[in-house]
Amino acid sequence: MSVIIKNGRVIDPGRINGPADVLIENGTIAAVGSGLKAPAGATVIDATGKWVLPGFVDLHVHFREPGFEYKETIATGAAAAVAGGFTSVCCMPNTQPVNDNQSITEFILDKAKAAGLANVFPIGAITKGSEGKELAEFGDLKKAGCVAVSDDGKPVMNGMVMRRALEYARAFDLPVVDHCECTHLSEGGCMHEGQVATEMGLHGIPSASEDVMVARNLALAELTGGRLHLAHLSTAGSVRMVREAKARGIRVTAEACPHHFLLTEEAVREFNTNAKMNPPLRSRKDVEAVKAGLKDGTIDVIATDHAPHAAFEKEREFDYAPFGIVGLETAWGLALVLAEEGVLTVEQVVAALTIQPARAFGLAKGTLAVGADADVTIVDPEAQWVVDPGQFKSKGRNTPFAGWKLKGRVVSTLVGGRVVHP
């Protein structure tokens, strides 16, 4: 079975950035180059005026299944992923039950296979039940298909447990992903602690609650030599510390989410629960620091932290509404704003969505190299569109970006050489 994508501009960071055709044979990339001949019977996709990119890789999604299928299922999550150009997603283990064992991991992989859309890579829990006490069986989790471990959303508060996790994970070369939040400092908080929270009388989550845990985790990564990945950095302090740690050669990678480089605490005014996420939207100074971190490579990865919730859960008192927003179907248009603003080049934006996340977790994805799986995202860089949550494939409609005019839209997504979107 052959597919040929013709006449597009191929952007495969570090490899090619220019007009080329992409030939796919039996689900893998067979050739990338000018004037490739379509084999007999090949499906021809005309990408004139389009960009042809490696399929995006998202290291941070919540697909809610098992346990919270009313918010999202693996099938609807995967549909949202491919609609947003993501061909590989890593789903966090905070399901019910928690993905802390082989059978849950297998369940997730079965559901993903049945959906037949994006590649779904489960992330296992660091501790049993994500309770922060005893380590989960990393060996089993890895064998079953987990690509990293994390207690996302329930930060590992006990420093000794985190130390052991980083050490033990080395045996399996698993990255340990931490949502950096000191839950003592953030207790009762629902937005960034700063001027807007002061005006609104809402309880704040200080930047320090993230900073102290980033500092601890970096010290433990240095101590153990473990592979540390820091989820959704949101503060100037985090960026500064990660920059310093990288300069000293500590093994750490970091991600940032579009909302943390595009929105500030101001978005919360009017008690907008769709601007409530954890870590919270921070100050202008933090936003600038996150962008600077992306620019100088301190932050390797753009991830979405796709966190769908039912509408009724968000139509609540701000304090009671759950944290989180959906992100898969807006990420590309939002990430391109960085190129528009001159923070990153287009190639750097693509790298932060493809090869860099793939490398952070050691996934053989995010490239159009010959022999790679033919996961390809074709985008129209000029297409203007307005974010309409009603059109999302995700069950979640919870986005602060509704009504935003974006430039750059995913027009077609291929996974293993098969068109899965539209």
Added chain:
Amino acid sequence: MSLKRKDLLGIQDMPVEEINLVLETAESFKEVSGRDIKKVPTLRGKTVVNLFFEPSTRTRTSFELAAKRLSADVINFAVSASSVSKGETLLDTARNIEAMQADFIVLRHPMAGAPNILAKLLRASIVNAGDGGHEHPTQALLDLYTLREKKREFKGLRLAIVGDIAHSRVARSNIYALTKLGAEVRVIGPPTMMPLEVERLGVKVFYDMDEGLRGVDVIMMLRLQLERQGIALFPSIREYSRLYCLTPERVTLAAPDALVMHPGPINRGVEIAPEVADSVSSVILDQVTNGVAVRMAVLYLLSGGK
């Protein structure tokens, strides 16, 4: 005359003209409360529902009296906040009340922004009777009314608010109101009770009460929430009182004719000495009296002022 708005959610977004309109209107309603027959037919046939998710005697009674003196029908609906977090959502509760054709919902809620949600989704007029640490607009309006009675001019008035500024809706609403009207506002309390960047609200911060009280025309005490002691915000009630209780000696630091205010209920001997609460400079009970008139004015003006 009327307020060109459906709801009263806070003082922050309220223009000075509207504040003045409420204060002027309240004057005539205060006269009603002084009559032998304390009732006017203004809101006859209208329904006011007091929806209270927090225990409150004073504010609820004040709203109830205000509505009754305007001849409205009043229903009190008290819900314990704990049962709500499990059961019916705020929105569903309020929708049910609205389905019974309520014209006004007076909402008291422990969470900031709760009235904003209702205001967005319901047709009824929402009056915020205190939402978490956010705002308590009618309290600020009645405080302003009391100040105007006693001091006439807001411009240049020096006023100190003492206590847990971080968690106080009364402090926020008063800060918004008084800074708008040209008063000089100081906030006094331990640093643990000061919200981050509070100076940006246009106030001066004092940790030392004696220093902060020097020369002020008005001392506004806040109720100390006793449950916040221990690891939270202050080590003990004993130490708090020594540092921040308004004693007769401290009152002498203020201007000679300084007023003492308190939104109630007071903790005698904790944040305010009994002899100060009962002194001639105290206008605490005037505040309560004026509360009814101000709330009558608010309900009247929101109903279209007809």
